[in-house]
Amino acid sequence: MLSFFLRRLATFIPTFLGVTLVAFMFIRIIPGDPILLMAGERGMTDERYAELMARFGYDQPLLTQYFNYLTGIFRGDLGESFVTRKPVWDEFFTLFPATVELSLCAIFLAVIIGVPSGIAAAIHRGKFWDQALMSTALTGYSMPIFWWALLLIIFFSGILGWTPVSGRLSLMFYFENVTGFMLIDSLLSGQKGAFGSAVQHLILPTIVLATIPLAVIARQTRSAMLEVLGEDYIRTARAKGLSVFRVNGLHALRNAMIPVITVIGLSTGTLLGGAILTETIFSWPGIGKWMIESISRRDYTVIQGGLLLIATVVMLVNLVVDLLYGLINPKIRHHG
Amino acid sequence: MALLEVVGLTVEFKTANGQFRAVDAIDLTVDTGDIVAIVGESGSGKSVSMLALMGLLPWTATITAERMVFNGHNLAGLSARERRTIIGRDMAMIFQEPMSSLNPCFTVGFQIRESLKTHLNLSRRERQHRAVELLDQVGLPEPEKRLAAFPHQLSGGMNQRVMIAMAIACQPKLLIADEPTTALDVTIQAQILELLVELQRNSDMALVLITHDMGVVAETAQRVSVQYAGQKVEEQPVLPLFDAPAHPYTSALLAALPERSSGRHLASIAGVVPGQFDRPAGCLFSPRCEHVQPLCHEQVPSQTQRDGASVLCHFPLDRQGRPTHARQDHDSQNQNQNSQTDVNQINGGMQ
Ligand SMILES: Nc1ncnc2c1ncn2[C@@H]1O[C@H](COP(=O)(O)OP(=O)(O)OP(=O)(O)O)[C@@H](O)[C@H]1O
Numbered sequence: 008m009l010s011f012f013l014r015r016l017a018t019f020i021p022t023f024l025g026v027t028l029v030a031f032m033f034i035r036i037i038p039g040d041p042i043l044l045m046a047g048e049r050g051m052t053d054e055r056y057a058e059l060m061a062r063f064g065y066d067q068p069l070l071t072q073y074f075n076y077l078t079g080i081f082r083g084d085l086g087e088s089f090v091t092r093k094p095v096w097d098e099f100f101t102l103f104p105a106t107v108e109l110s111l112c113a114i115f116l117a118v119i120i121g122v123p124s125g126i127a128a129a130i131h132r133g134k135f136w137d138q139a140l141m142s143t144a145l146t147g148y149s150m151p152i153f154w155w156a157l158l159l160i161i162f163f164s165g166i167l168g169w170t171p172v173s174g175r176l177s178l179m180f181y182f183e184n185v186t187g188f189m190l191i192d193s194l195l196s197g198q199k200g201a202f203g204s205a206v207q208h209l210i211l212p213t214i215v216l217a218t219i220p221l222a223v224i225a226r227q228t229r230s231a232m233l234e235v236l237g238e239d240y241i242r243t244a245r246a247k248g249l250s251v252f253r254v255n256g257l258h259a260l261r262n263a264m265i266p267v268i269t270v271i272g273l274s275t276g277t278l279l280g281g282a283i284l285t286e287t288i289f290s291w292p293g294i295g296k297w298m299i300e301s302i303s304r305r306d307y308t309v310i311q312g313g314l315l316l317i318a319t320v321v322m323l324v325n326l327v328v329d330l331l332y333g334l335i336n337p338k339i340r341h342h343g
Numbered sequence: 344m345a346l347l348e349v350v351g352l353t354v355e356f357k358t359a360n361g362q363f364r365a366v367d368a369i370d371l372t373v374d375t376g377d378i379v380a381i382v383g384e385s386g387s388g389k390s391v392s393m394l395a396l397m398g399l400l401p402w403t404a405t406i407t408a409e410r411m412v413f414n415g416h417n418l419a420g421l422s423a424r425e426r427r428t429i430i431g432r433d434m435a436m437i438f439q440e441p442m443s444s445l446n447p448c449f450t451v452g453f454q455i456r457e458s459l460k461t462h463l464n465l466s467r468r469e470r471q472h473r474a475v476e477l478l479d480q481v482g483l484p485e486p487e488k489r490l491a492a493f494p495h496q497l498s499g500g501m502n503q504r505v506m507i508a509m510a511i512a513c514q515p516k517l518l519i520a521d522e523p524t525t526a527l528d529v530t531i532q533a534q535i536l537e538l539l540v541e542l543q544r545n546s547d548m549a550l551v552l553i554t555h556d557m558g559v560v561a562e563t564a565q566r567v568s569v570q571y572a573g574q575k576v577e578e579q580p581v582l583p584l585f586d587a588p589a590h591p592y593t594s595a596l597l598a599a600l601p602e603r604s605s606g607r608h609l610a611s612i613a614g615v616v617p618g619q620f621d622r623p624a625g626c627l628f629s630p631r632c633e634h635v636q637p638l639c640h641e642q643v644p645s646q647t648q649r650d651g652a653s654v655l656c657h658f659p660l661d662r663q664g665r666p667t668h669a670r671q672d673h674d675s676q677n678q679n680q681n682s683q684t685d686v687n688q689i690n691g692g693m694q
């Protein structure tokens with residue numbers, strides 16, 4: 008198991024370096040150079056230009072620049088935003104918890120509904136429940152997200168008035184940012200109603216963000232279960248006189264979960280990379296919204312740093328998924 | 344009363360092209376301590392008939408039988424829940440592919456203890472103890488260590504031993520082994536068969552051994568049921584069967600045995616078992632039978648007796664291996680008429 012872990016870790020390092028290279032090149036291949044971009048419409052004198060080139064190290068050879076960039080990364084220095092003048096690193100870590108909170112809620116919802124639906128569909132293959140569940144999943148999968156979000160907002164916020172339209176918390180509350188997770192911080196604050204408000208704000212974005220992963224997980228669970236249910240060892244399990252629940256829920260599910268875990272992990276990775284549409288629609292202060300805003304402001308250091316951080320998060324999640332995969336699949340654990 | 348008594352077992356599958364009869368009115372009686380072999384080529388319904396008894400067929404299968412009684416239970420009338428208390432305990436089955444028949448996600452020990460836990464009232468420690476004992480019994484060295492292994496860490500032969508250990512865990516009265524050695528190396532095949540026979544001998548367990556290997560039959564079985572295209576075409580004790588097969592199909596199977604072939608070429612039966620779309624009229628074996636007569640194409644034969652053998656043929660072979668109509672021809676001038684009356688007599692005798 009340890010060697011499996013080390014081997015997976017070893018593949019992580021070159022991938023990470025590759026991503027840094029892409030992020031490094033990104034700012035150098037865009038038309039114009041970053042200093043001129045920083046100056047914007049106003050322009051600048053030649054002396055000022057040379058001074059800035061030297062200050063940011065753009066006058067050095069490319070290899071030296073890359074080396075400086077790398078050492079910067081390991082010191083936690085990703086540069087400053089052109090717009091806010093705040094370190095990219097700080098901005099990221101202020102916003103990231105909001106994305107994590109929303110993503111985890113969405114994945115949780117997708118798993119607790121998607122997996123049982125997939126199992127039910129597989130067991131009732133070809134019958135009413137299968138068709139009902141799978142056509143719902145297909146609808147969810149193919150629905151345009153913004154349209155779906157608008158429908159929910161119109162119905163739940165507009166007509167019923169149950170949920171707020173945007174943000175993470177009602178303005179009535181204010182408390183210290185301890186963990187950055189509103190669900191936890193609101194409880195820690197001890198303010199009455201704060202937790203309820205946080206939950207209310209989470210509901211719609213969670214549903215919207217969970218829709219596609221839910222559909223994918225349900226379909227993947229169904230097909231994995233169908234495949235597994237036809238295996239010889241399921242016949243063996245039934246021949247042992249085991250209950251239907253044990254055959255489906257233990258012998259079949261345990262094997263079917265192997266591909267499903269991968270899908271869950273990959274979806275988590277994608278969501279943690281920032282849900283641009285959902286965060287924008289619900290004004291959710293996460294990194295998806297941050298990225299889209301920095302793109303529209305041409306805040307290149309933020310885009311560069313943000314890309315690197317998001318890619319790293321996704322890669323880390325994939326690494327964890329790989330390790331989990333090894334943990335639940337004995338064949339991988341021993342040979343893979 | 345027999346341990347297992349099956350009369351007229353028929354299994355039909357719902358397929359895209361209508362009903363397909365995979366098992367056609369099979370009879371099978373097994374007594375405590377018996378070893379019965381079921382032989383026949385691929386597709387003759389051996390597995391399906393046994394899976395029907397175990398209740399392991401998919402929902403597309405329709406099972407009917409005049410009688411299907413095991414150990415006093417009417418298998419046809421059992422609910423799924425009641426059946427689950429019998430299968431895996433009193434009636435167990437092992438399969439052809441040991442590598443894929445064990446769950447890759449659980450250790451061997453888990454899978455054996457699970458059988459014990461399902462049917463017997465043992466404590467955790469007793470189950471562990473019994474699992475070690477079982478692996479020892481099926482001849483796996485270092486049983487404690489093996490219990491912690493996953494199936495992919497063991498060889499095919501070892502996995503089949505594990506399957507056997509799991510099947511005999513609750514000391515079943517009947518063990519059905521569906522081609523237990525087909526997927527294994529030749530040397531391992533002999534060991535596994537030996538193990539099965541030994542386990543059977545040391546208990547009063549009955550063994551139904553499905554195989555298409557006549558050599559295996561000769562070495563292990565007491566009684567043989569020969570199946571062809573879903574029908575039982577012959578049943579005899581093993582010695583007389585090898586000595587004097589009554590059905591042309593059995594005779595052809597025996598002639599195909601390497602040690603029996605005369606000359607350099609291995610005799611084999613030309614043609615294949617008819618499937619859903621090429622079922623002939625009359626006798627199902629008629630397209631391949633070397634003793635076929637015009638009548639065989641027209642009329643479905645019925646079960647007859649020939650000194651101790653039950654056989655499904657218009658013209659069963661006599662002890663000299665000659666079809667009955669040949670003898671009749673010898674006695675009579677009018678061949679056609681005679682074989683016709685001969686058959687009528689046989690049929691009449693049955694009713
Ligand atoms: N689930 C099923 N649906 C439809 N037809 C089936 C099904 N299972 C088996 N059959 C058909 O029933 C017939 C008998 O199959 P069976 O597996 O019993 O043969 P067998 O005698 O065990 O052969 P083998 O020696 O290859 O194991 C075959 O023609 C097979 O295609």
Ligand code: SF4
Binds near residue numbers: 626634659
């Ligand atoms: S009935 Fe006719 S075709 Fe069929 S096995 Fe007997 S002799 Fe051959």
Ligand SMILES: [Mg+2]
Binds near residue numbers: 521
């Ligand atoms: Mg078979």
